Amino acid sequence: MGKFGAWLLNFMQGRYGFDQFGRALSVVVVVIWIISIIIGVFSNLFGIWAALISTILNWIGLIVLAFMLFRIFSRNFERRRAENEWYLRRSSKSNQSKDIYNSGDAQASPGTEDGYKYLSCAFCGQQMRVPAGKGKIAVKCPSCGEKTIVSS
Ligand SMILES: [Zn+2]
Secondary structure, three states, X not given: OOHHHHHHHHHHOOOOOOOHHHHHHHHHHHHHHHHHHHHHHOHHHHOHHHHHHHHHHHHHHHHHHHHHHHHHOOOOHHHHHHHHHHHHHHHHHHHHHHHEEEOOOOXXXXXXXXXXXXXXXXXXXXXXXXXXXOOXXXXXXXXXXXXXXEEO
């Protein structure tokens, strides 16, 4: 590891870093900038408004990027984790709402029935049972009511 690597490791000590929300923000930045570039390239066709919209999108992308970097270097772990959980809850609601499983009787002992997978809730740790082999599914926790995406 070089000098820069050591410096970076030291610098990142006690800082939050990347999470699912951070990854989503980086995708948002890229998408906004791609749209901005496309509109900018064709601004001759679209007229004066295209150049303005392209510039505004550029700035929005920059602001989202700044927020993403701010989260990575943040020392406020609690706040960042809360943001990430908020994001996870939102995305699981919008993408998978048609496929929600109620995890059923939580007290069933693991391994007794075939065709089920046992896991614990990411929010409260409650034991849950889900049908196995269904791929990625949304599960509603019987204890806290939160929905999580799991692979079964
Ligand atoms: Zn729960």
